[in-house]
Amino acid sequence: MPPPPPTPPLQQTIYVGPFVFSESSTELDVCPHGAIGVATTGTISFIDRDVPAELNNADGARWKAEKGTEWEDARMLVAEEGEFFFPGFVDTHIHASQYPNAGIFGKSTLMDWLDTYTFPLEASFADLATARRVYARVVARTLAHGTTTAAYHATIHVAATNLLADICVERGQRALVGRVCMDTLSPEYYRDESVEAAVRDSRACIAHVRQLDPRGELVTPVITPRFAPSCTTPCLRALGELHQETGAWCQTHISENAGEMAMVRELFPDSADYASVYDEAGLLTPKTILAHAVHLSEAERKLVKRRKAKVSHCPASNTALTSGCARVRELWDAGITVGLGTDVSGGYSASVLEAARQAIMVSRHVAMTEGDGAKLSTEEVLYLATRGGAKVVGLEDKIGAFKVGMQWDAQLVGLGEVAKGEEGKIGEDGPVDVFGWEQWEERVAKWLYNGDDRNTKAVWVKGRLVHYRPEMEHRN
């Protein structure tokens, strides 16, 4: 595995410049001249909303002194023109093991996609070298996209899954790491041998992750039944018991596709609906993340709400695999917590920014038939990508926004300025062109619609610098 980028030891740091975050699902808080003081613990100690616009490292001494003696020696990182700080993204559903297949799915739909593309690739993670190569890249790549927290599905392999957790800790990415369980309706070459094996191996991964990070400050285990059709009722129940016993989170899929739903009805004839299958197994709780939820009935929405389970909206995947359009507005109206998932590799992109863009697009497709109320705004999808996701993984008090006491999980975003642009360098600043007359809201919209990892100049998790672009070298 290539070495992680050099990270200076954690030092008290003041981040100076514009910052933007979701104050609510409909409102961005834009502070054009701010400063955020971050302690060596990674916690935000103070936020100053009105610092002199021209503040820089040289003339900041007096201003720093006003913050108290403990900030006198603090490092300062000052945003350059056009840059702003934004919370890191939360990817609430990503299959780390499927990353090499990103963009490879042809015209398939869910069930044939699993057999053709997914199971053979996942099975190859029995080989640890393969796992290392892929997982190292996934973590590096998602950090580069600004993903500070990811809820990962791995494979059934204990060693490979534990390795993914190791890599997350080493690279400093916050993660839920889940060993996939599947004891039926999966290929002979890739399935749990028995319910006991599924539980035993899940326990092994839970133990490893907890030993790695006893207080769960960065990584935490997550029980991961693939989805109802690939687990027998005894397996689901045993995992439900494990969920209760260990207090580990649970993540799985629900109501993604018509064929899958028909299978669930056939396989679980005694359950009222798909959500009830999980509920009856003890797997529908406030610590459950349900990916997709494209076709939930009203009764299911009510049950999910009652159980306080969370939903991961995966728009790119749902469209790519022709699964359908999940209705975020409907889920919200039912009182359900929603975040965004890239769902690599049903989703073709590991970028949460792309997922946010696709959430906009899908909401417009819903609006075409169901009216304008379905449309999601720029503000709403950026909320989903940050605070919504934070709530989905139970970290809403720690991440997703800039508030005193929360942690510095953040990205420095920079957009290309036409005024500064040299023709020969076009593309180095990313695909966004700012002409200088844009309002803040318009700059953010330009980033959302055309931005990419080139605009994510640096990324921090819990105060630690975990990724930066080459042009940031001299500023670290």
Added chain:
Amino acid sequence: MPPPPPTPPLQQTIYVGPFVFSESSTELDVCPHGAIGVATTGTISFIDRDVPAELNNADGARWKAEKGTEWEDARMLVAEEGEFFFPGFVDTHIHASQYPNAGIFGKSTLMDWLDTYTFPLEASFADLATARRVYARVVARTLAHGTTTAAYHATIHVAATNLLADICVERGQRALVGRVCMDTLSPEYYRDESVEAAVRDSRACIAHVRQLDPRGELVTPVITPRFAPSCTTPCLRALGELHQETGAWCQTHISENAGEMAMVRELFPDSADYASVYDEAGLLTPKTILAHAVHLSEAERKLVKRRKAKVSHCPASNTALTSGCARVRELWDAGITVGLGTDVSGGYSASVLEAARQAIMVSRHVAMTEGDGAKLSTEEVLYLATRGGAKVVGLEDKIGAFKVGMQWDAQLVGLGEVAKGEEGKIGEDGPVDVFGWEQWEERVAKWLYNGDDRNTKAVWVKGRLVHYRPEMEHRN
């Protein structure tokens, strides 16, 4: 305007390496070890489909000699591992003047979007400095995205429109350049004063472009009634006469949005339908490009087919503005020629690759309700982006594929190789990760779904190098 990148004088060149292009709408021709000889005229002189895999500048002398004495001194550009040559993209519908608004449209739909965002921006092109700044950037940016041919809508301003043509010639981009005509239902501050003014100013632009490029080898004028609602019947008829008289192409919009269509029914009560409005004005001909065509009736499809008019499919814009889903399969089944348009800034992105991606996504939304037959494949959208577009602008004999006698409008595509990747450099090779086990079709799919301008290493139009990435500096 910043200077164009240095371009060496045209020299006979042999492009050595894999090349890929659309053999038909359903089939990619992939040649893993090819060589394409391009004459100083920019014309493809020979294609060798089976060159030694290890051929390079040093040992190529003998091989070159076999091509004939005139190739002995030819320059060679050899693709590096993972790179391939692909035809340049054709953007059949892009409003160059709206580029600064890319990504800025909020929750608007067509008619309020025009009033709120579009007309004020377009009106500002009365100022030539604004026009120069924007148009220079648009041409540089679209070249960087691999757009070798663009059908541009400019504004009503003669000087600014002529400047756009000048910039295209200077930068070497193939283009149709159109001055927008609109003599009614437009703001007082931004409209043609009279039918005579619309015709006079259109003539002025046609004359300028033809004087600039008498044989129309690079740029050609295009008559551009904005759309039926913003032109009176006398104006449309006068432009129809001008179309016939001058032989200049025509481009406009059709059936994009329900509100617009209702206006057309109200404004043109004597016409059977929207397509007939153009037909009765003499504007529906084999040299007509109709953008959007989201809601064409069967009768209109038959009329468009009978007149051999072309359609520009603008998927990103149609979704972003909630206009609807154009059905490419239905248009094809009706025998209509279709290409892709970015439709900046109704479309948020100036990238035809993004338009191709969105064409896939929109086709899947259609498939959700109308069945799998609607789905477009990777091959089909790449055909739309190249040969389909070439047919739309009447250049199918010259561009869009690699055939002897056609012109070298091409891009060198390179994907990131994980094997080669250094962590610190992640992102420099673009967002695509190739693990080495992918088949050619899968590499192309990865490019389509996750690729961006970083993967477009160099771009040629008519044999001239018109864009290259910094890392190509030493290879030119």
